[in-house]
Amino acid sequence: MPSRIDREARKAELAEAAWRVILRSGVSAVSVRTVAEEAGLAVGSLRHVFPTRTELLVYSAELMMERAYERITNLPREGSTEDHVLAVVKNLVPFTEQTRAEMDVNIALIAEATAVPELKVLRDSAHAQIAAACIWLAAALRGEDPDAPSEAATRSGRRLHALTDGLALHLMHRAESEDLERAAEILEDEIRGIAAGRN
């Protein structure tokens, strides 16, 4: 047999190629052919790993969410709770090239979910996960037991979540340095507000 390939590495390679295609030409340009070429592989090789376009798309989405999840859970836990929450939330908003691309790919995949229903369950579980995290963080900010959030903490969490996603969307349009500063300011205010029990 030929040199056995690291299947996971190969899948990641292809998913990353798919991301690049999405960023450059939109999700409609993602096909087994374009992605294979972007990855520098033959179509047959791609199809050996992802037999259908749907599988390629689904895995590309999965890996993106997984990477984001790891990046956030591995955030250093030093400093005040407020600092930590801010760090987490900032990772959900396109403040860097990295998260910006992520967000872009994310929107494309969400939009594609109408055509590829398999993507819906991913989208929904990611959403639920972030929603829960926001509530958890809000409870922590208020000094509650995060695993038994009060009604008020739940409300704060949901609000934080909405604010975060809204800012994320906005920074996709305009992300000059002033926009970034303003977004950060709004988030800081909100987090301080929650900690002070104002929201």
Next chain:
Amino acid sequence: MPSRIDREARKAELAEAAWRVILRSGVSAVSVRTVAEEAGLAVGSLRHVFPTRTELLVYSAELMMERAYERITNLPREGSTEDHVLAVVKNLVPFTEQTRAEMDVNIALIAEATAVPELKVLRDSAHAQIAAACIWLAAALRGEDPDAPSEAATRSGRRLHALTDGLALHLMHRAESEDLERAAEILEDEIRGIAAGRN
């Protein structure tokens, strides 16, 4: 010549057919053929009005934004400022089937902007318009001259905008009646907060 057709009406008819296709099968399913069939017309007829797919897509987006703009500016101006602001903002969030479909089409077109750059300018101008409106509304809530918003009003407006868009995004995933209530509650709180000068 044949019965001269109302060009604007025909264009609207086709744009609405395009919306239906987007809602049913996603924007990638929009082609001159699928939309013509959806509208019950021959491809030639469609192409007589929209020679290219891009023009069809752009007009579909334009009409959607125009409709939303008219719906909102025609909102009855009775009641308190707070009530009016709430009514406006509720029209930017998928609280009804109508606005929900609008939002869905909107996301699809935003995602397609990578592939069809002509859509970007539309997206950006709509965004800027809503941003300005939110600031205007925030100033009004605070009892300022809306056409000369203070720094504080500007900040409130931006925050309201982010919150609105975030909630809009969330209600695209889940929109049970409880979700709608919660979203409405958050918006009401925010608007009260701005009027009270808290935010």
Next chain:
DNA sequence: ATCAATCTAGCACAGTCGTGCTAATTTAGG
């Protein structure tokens, strides 16, 4: 009745798409 503008209809081309399928190539294990 004729002319001409408008609209409808559809053919044709070159390209891409997803996917089923076969064949060649490569190399680890015996």
Next chain:
DNA sequence: CCTAAATTAGCACGACTGTGCTAGATTGAT
């Protein structure tokens, strides 16, 4: 060395795409 499995390569099919183009049908104005 040789077999068998893993991987790469790519052909083929039918379906779809956007768009250029030509005709025919329709009917208002003259």
